[in-house]
Amino acid sequence: MINRRNMLRGGGAAALGALAITAVTSGTNLATAATHHPELLGDPASTPETESLWPAHLTHTERRHLQVFDELDFAVYSNQQWDRLGESHAQNIRVHWPDGHYTDGIERHIADLKSQFVWAPDTRITEHPIRIAKENLTSVTGVMQGTFSRPMPDGKGGFIQPTGKKFSINMATVGLWNKRGVMEEEFLFWDNQTFYQQIGLA
Structure with missing residues (x-):
């Protein structure tokens, strides 16, 4: 059985996770969060x-x-x-x-x-x-x-x-x-x- 939590380890996944958390806590979507926090992940x-x-x-x-x-x-x-x-x-x-x-x-x-x-x-x-x-x-x-x-x-x-x-x-x-x-x-x-x-x- 795959441990799906382990799948999220790594730079790209961490950046996406941080971006998602930022979006949720600020009440915005991913694109808006990326605009305000370009160090995380832009809109590809x-x-x-x-x-x-x-x-x-x-x-x-x-x-x-x-x-x-x-x-x-x-x-x-x-x-x-x-x-x-x-x-x-x-x-x-x-x-x-x-x-x-x-x-x-x-x-x-x-x-x-x-x-x-x-x-x-x-x-x-x-x-x-x-x-x-x-x-x-x-x-x-x-x-x-x-x-x-x-x-x-x-x-x-x-x-x-x-x-x-x-x-x-x-x-x-x-x-x-x-x-x-x-x-x-x-x-x-x-x-x-x-x-x-x-x-x-x-």
């Missing part, structure tokens, strides 16, 4: 190239999981190299999405990922501000960026016309890895309200 989505240092004292397996995840976001996802998704994802992977639904299987996940690039072909993740690994569990934050530059399918046979607006949102991915070194379950988190506001749909 609005601060380009905020790449973090790697955690200390990782086991070989923990480091490997984080390296595979970096390659997943920076190369496979950002460059749409879908034939390589099996390097990080199990064939029967379950993926949990921010709106609460989940999907099963790598082919379904690839189809969902492809759909993001239909309306924002420049979508990319190029930085991981925080990386945490403990045994078979990883938690990584990223910054997802792109431009709503092409028509977006509305799910009803029609399209939402592009607004031309750029987006840059903070996200987090929690992965559960199996003994073969790939994720068998993945949890994706980001703020959909902020996302829709940035692309002009809210």
Whole structure:
């Protein structure tokens, strides 16, 4: 059993924790707290190239999981190299999405990922501000960026016309890895309200 308290040890996690405490005690949100306390942690989505240092004292397996995840976001996802998704994802992977639904299987996940690039072909993740690994569990934050530059399918046979607006949102991915070194379950988190506001749909 993983001791989740131990997962929070390390510089990036400590900074995030301090920032969260500051936000709670002052009655503000994380972005506002970061503005008033820049020594803690800025807003990665609005601060380009905020790449973090790697955690200390990782086991070989923990480091490997984080390296595979970096390659997943920076190369496979950002460059749409879908034939390589099996390097990080199990064939029967379950993926949990921010709106609460989940999907099963790598082919379904690839189809969902492809759909993001239909309306924002420049979508990319190029930085991981925080990386945490403990045994078979990883938690990584990223910054997802792109431009709503092409028509977006509305799910009803029609399209939402592009607004031309750029987006840059903070996200987090929690992965559960199996003994073969790939994720068998993945949890994706980001703020959909902020996302829709940035692309002009809210």
